[in-house]
Amino acid sequence: MAEGIRCVEQILENDLLDVVEIITDGSSDLSQFNRISKIDTYEVSITEMAAIADTETPQGVIAICRIPAEPTLDELIQTGSLIVALDALQDPGNMGTVIRTAAWFGAGAIIIGEGSVDPYHPKVVRSTAGATAALPIVRxxxxxxxxxxxxxxxxxxxxxxxxxxxxxxxxEFDAKTVLVLGNEANGISPSLVNPDRKKIKIEGTAEKVESLNASIAIGIALYELNRNTDWNSVDQSKKLT
Amino acid sequence: MAEGIRCVEQILENDLLDVVEIITDGSSDLSQFNRISKIDTYEVSITEMAAIADTETPQGVIAICRIPAEPTLDELIQTGSLIVALDALQDPGNMGTVIRTAAWFGAGAIIIGEGSVDPYHPKVVRSTAGATAALPIVRxxxxxxxxxxxxxxxxxxxxxxxxxxxxxxxxEFDAKTVLVLGNEANGISPSLVNPDRKKIKIEGTAEKVESLNASIAIGIALYELNRNTDWNSVDQSKKLT
Known part of the structure; x- marks a missing residue:
């Protein structure tokens, strides 16, 4: 369930998700998208919209989409590009922002570990701003x-x-990098820590601030990887998207 | 109003805010903080807590704090350190994350322009994870x-x-830098754009992703500034925090 005009527009524009139906209160005009004529559209009252919507103040349009097929781990191994792995990431807003940011920086895929929020939770989908299916997600x-x-x-x-x-x-990063982000409160699970896995951090200068927000940390890490890695060495044709 | 055990602990530990009173449902133990004996503490029932709290699932403790005094613009001018300016930033989660991140990277102050969410909205305070008063905020x-x-x-x-x-x-950045972040949907207000103000962007590689989240963008910008600016040239003693 993708809610809100910008999110729905992004999905229609980029042909990222298989849209099963559109629910609208009649306030949005989506006629500029060619796909729209082939999608069942239901007009509902504002009261009905409030009952269907996940948000407290619905934005008048919802796209019901099919959850994309997940690639297998064997397929992921062939991508050759950066993979982001989420270890028990629990905040839907963080999860959505991580998916959006990983897609922005051209990551090859996201692996979502156990204990994480559902990547297809409406609040996660909203936070991706339409980027949900811009890269493969594997649970x-x-x-x-x-x-x-x-x-x-x-x-x-x-x-x-x-x-x-x-x-x-x-x-220094290799093209075949898996970047693991931990839980908001507890960080990386102890079972995932071993001496062969390098721990990296983002240094700040403040003494009175405990940590960075999880999605900010991964955003900076992805920026830094993008900046200092020779991505031209990565065979983009192998990417699954 | 600072809600949640981690947020309240951060405030008590770092002595960042003047705490007027603590409201608790008795589930949290704050006795390790010396300050606590001097703060009025009220124990309420879970039903009362639910009525007072801003969150749907209260975490059992709230600190009512005094809003810190704001420095004047004349005082800001003397700081000599990076200033972050927010132009009609509307999402409370984004605002809180920006404050937390700016504090982490040692920014000198935040200026909050008109049309922005109230920086002392409970959801903003929660998103700062206790960093609300870690740097001066000026409206x-x-x-x-x-x-x-x-x-x-x-x-x-x-x-x-x-x-x-x-x-x-x-x-290339100068130590005396003001970094302006625009509105989530519309970007920087046209009235703030002029040829003397350099526009900067964060490049991604994806074609099908429209933009970065606003707080991610400022997080990356602050990281980059911190990385490539000689902050030792800044007289830290001039900072207002």
Missing amino acids: ADLEAALEKLEEHQWNTYLLDAGKGSETISKT | ADLEAALEKLEEHQWNTYLLDAGKGSETISKT
Whole structure:
């Protein structure tokens, strides 16, 4: 369920999701999109819209979309591009922002580990601002997934603000990188930490601020990776998107 | 009103805000903080807590704090450090995250322009994760404030994803930088754009993603500024915090 005019427009414009039907209160005009004539559209009253919508103040249009097929881990291994892995990320707003940001920086896929919020929760979809299907999302047992990727020469980096972490601006990354973001309150699960996985952090200067927001941390890490990695060496044709 | 155990703990630990009273449902133990004995604490029932709290699922503790005094623009001009300016930023979660991130990277102050959400809205305070008073916040007419700062040799940079913007990783910043973040949907107000103000952007690689989230954009910009500016040249003693 994708809610809000901008989100729905993005989905229609970029042909990112299979839209099953549109529900509208008649306030939005979507006639500029060619696809719209082939999609069942239902006009409802404002009261009905309020009952259907996930938001408290509905924006008048909802697209009901099919959840995209997930690639297998074996398919992911072939992508050769950056993978973002989420370890028990619980805030829907953070999850959506991470998906949007990873898509912006051209990540190859997102792996969503157990204990994370559902990536197709309406609030997550809203926070992606229409980027939900801009890259493949795979739900998997993260421990097993990381081991499998590492068997195929992927390198795992753990975003961890704690001791023993290397400053990200001094880290060299390989094209086959898996970047792991932990839970908002507890960070990376201890079961995922091992000496072969490099811990990286984003250094600040303030003493009285405990941490960065999780989606800000991954946003900066993705920017830094994009800045200091020779992405031309990555075969873009292998990407799954 | 600061809600939630982590937010309240941060405030008590860092002595950032003047706490007037604590409201608790008895589920949290704050006895490790020395300050607590001097603060009036009221224990309420879970039903009363639900009525007082701003969140739908209250976390059992609320700190009522005094809004800090705002420095004047004349005082800001003397800081010599980076200032973040928000032009009609409307989402409380974005505002809180921007305050937290600016504090993390040691910005000197935040100017909040007209049309922005109230920085002391409970949802903003929650999103700062206790960093609300970690740097001075000034509410001002942004147009007049920028002009005044520029008269005192401050340089204004507009975060703008549109045409004619320079890639941020190639931009050189001065210590006396004002970084302006625009509205989530409409960007920077046209009245703030002029040829003396450099437009900067964060480049992505994706074609099907329209933009970055506003707080992610400012987070990356602050990281980049922190990385490529010689902050040692800034007289930290002049900072207002």
